[in-house]
Amino acid sequence: MTRVLVVDDDEDVVEVLSLSLSACRGWTVRTETSGSAALAACAAFAPHAVLLDVEMPVLDGPAVLARLRADPLTRELPVVFVTGAVEPGLAVRLRALGAAAVLPKPFDPLRIGDEVALALGW
Numbered sequence: 001m002t003r004v005l006v007v008d009d010d011e012d013v014v015e016v017l018s019l020s021l022s023a024c025r026g027w028t029v030r031t032e033t034s035g036s037a038a039l040a041a042c043a044a045f046a047p048h049a050v051l052l053d054v055e056m057p058v059l060d061g062p063a064v065l066a067r068l069r070a071d072p073l074t075r076e077l078p079v080v081f082v083t084g085a086v087e088p089g090l091a092v093r094l095r096a097l098g099a100a101a102v103l104p105k106p107f108d109p110l111r112i113g114d115e116v117a118l119a120l121g122w
Contacts, residue, residue, distance in 0.1 A: 001028050005038060007032045007050060007051065007064070013053070034056065035063060038052070049116070052064060080099065081101070081103070
């Protein structure tokens, strides 16, 4: 079964993504609300992919991605950013850091699983 880690400091977003991905795609979803918890969860949960917010306190999404890429065990782990940030060039910069895709917030809860699967070639 496909395991996906969802990381966002907004608990409402985490809940909607978790329900959507598990109900619409049948994926096993674990959620975290901080970057440091996400890194620990990657080791314990061994996800097939991570959905990650960009803007989080203390350890933001790009910093989490950098740490994942520095670790041989998670170097190839697909990371999809789901963000409400509208900064010009952000998607290009995130892809240059190693993101598999960048999806916008707000998102359609009934379609987000399909968008993630398409972005990852699943």
